[in-house]
Amino acid sequence: MTKATISCQDCTHSLCVGRVPIFSSLGQEALDQIAALVTQRDFAKGELIVPEGRDLGGLIIINSGRVKTFRYTSDGRERILQILTDGDFVGEKNLLTRQRLTYSAEALVDTKTCFISREAFHRLMREYPDIIFDITSELCRRLERLEGMIQQLGLGEATQRVIAVLWEFAQQYGEQTDSGTLISLPLSREDLANYIGVTRETISRKLNQMQAEGILRLIGNRKVLVYDLDSLVTRQH
Secondary structure, eight states: OOOOOEEGGGOSSOOGGGGOGGGTTOOHHHHHHHHTTOEEEEEOTTOEEEOTTOOOOEEEEEEESEEEEEEEOTTSOEEEEEEEETTOEEOHHHHHSOOOOSSEEEESSSEEEEEEEHHHHHHHHHHOTHHHHHHHHHHHHHHHHHHHHHHHHHHOOHHHHHHHHHHHHHHHHEEEETTEEEEEOSSOHHHHHHHHTSOHHHHHHHHHHHHHTTSEEEETTTEEEESOHHHHHHTTO
């Protein structure tokens, strides 16, 4: 259940606004000013943070935790769009327009979020115009990632999709070890299959095949040790 809202200044966690890409060019004085405008909410694992179709009225920043954004297809199936973590945010389009959200957001683990209203953000943009450049840069980064995902889903075979998602999660959740890159998967096998547009059976079969070929080792249901990440990626081509 969502806990009561508190102010950013009363938060016992590190200042989240300083970790958000769209505030990366700001100095401490500006960050302190933003902190005075932010309120925090906690969400339990599985709790809906915001539903599709809502006018969010501002920006939700993920202080700590993990969030999936998703929408439902015409036949009622859930389609995962993004996996967001510390420093990511939801509602960037809503900052500039009153466009309603075209997706829902749900906490995958216990998650702390911070919120800044549209009106407060507009005041900040007028006072600190560098934010506009940072927003543009971040939106370009997201567009590049989306284009890559569309290419994989539209043109890639199942093996290529599995490799692509392992590469993506290695960048976000990978840990270098003496044996290779240890990836802590943020999704269950079922959600992982949903994310890349294949069946659960297909993704399990492909992972087991790669393990049999000595490319990786499966550790439980949520960890994968990739022995040579660069060599794995070359298999896409």
